[in-house]
Amino acid sequence: MPLGTLDRTPPPFFRQGPSALSKLVFFGVLAVLLMVTDTRFAVTQPLRAAVATLLYPLQWAVLRPVIWLQDGGRYFSALTTSQANEAAAQYRLGLQSQRAQQVEQLSLENARLRKLLALRERLNTPALAAQVLYDAADPFTRKVIIDKGALAAVQPGSPVLDEAGVLGQVTRVYPLVSEVTLVTDRNQAIPVLNTRTGVRALAFGDPAVPAGALELRFMDANVDMQAGDLLSTSGIDGVYPPGLQVGRVSGIERRADSAFARIRCQPVAGVGNSLHVLVLQPLAGQIEPRPAPPAPTVPNKAGGKP
Secondary structure, eight states: OOOOGOOSSOOOOGGOOOHHHHHHHHHHHHHHHHHHHHHOTTTHHHHHHHHHHHHHHHHHHHHHHHHHHHHHHHHHHHHHHHHHHHHHHHHHHHHHHHHHHHHHHHHHHHOOOOOOTOOOOOOOOEEEEEEEEOOOSSSSSOOOESOOOOGGGGTTTOEESSSSEEEEEEEOOOSSSSEEETTSTTEEEEEEEETTTEEEEEEEETTTTTOOOEEEEEETTTTOOTTTOEEEEEETTSSOOOOOOOOOOOOOOOOTTTTTEEEEESSSSSSOOOOOOEEOOOGGGTTTOOOOOOOOOOOOTEEEEE
């Protein structure tokens, strides 16, 4: 049979209909038409709602084991955390109970020792509540303005505290407001006491640290100071009552070429975020005045007794 007479068309059993390109164009145009129609007229929204409604029970049933596993994991994790917190709370409660049982005995011993040594009781300083209005305009100082002034009996030199410790000292008093110099100001100095060792020092503001810090100056290189030591007011300056928390030692630098150690401290008060404060009366107004020196005796020129 000649080659030109061969039938190249597939038999009827293998006929495929339209070509692949024709199908691609047709269904592409149909898809674009359906998307535009659905966007403009939301014709498939009821169909979606019906399908979602029918599939919801199946989705709920399939997700149940996953949710149960997640809930079980969270339950056991929360149970472990709760047990650890309970154990820690019981431990702290035991310590507090032990301390509470010793308070009465220590109070009696303290009262007896004060009577024995003829020491006066600790001062109960009156306090005035105030609110911080804004920071001072001078960017080279660490000062804030509070909403109490001379009309509220605020006095220059009054200590200012927040809920954590000493915040600063009143340096200027106006009729309605007052200016408070923070403990981190370079011109502020506070006599402090190391509650662990009893070592006294003088804490100066250190403005070199952006967040504000304190520095203990003129301390011997071999002074007994450790990181974490709590510093409180010593009360010997006649301004701050004794026992108020000031800061904690954060770092100690001892150099061989210097006789003094550089001790950096972090204030416990919120020098940058305090809003409500207490203004105390200066301690000098509650201390008995120094007795006047005795008048000098004038000798008798005649040689007799004065």
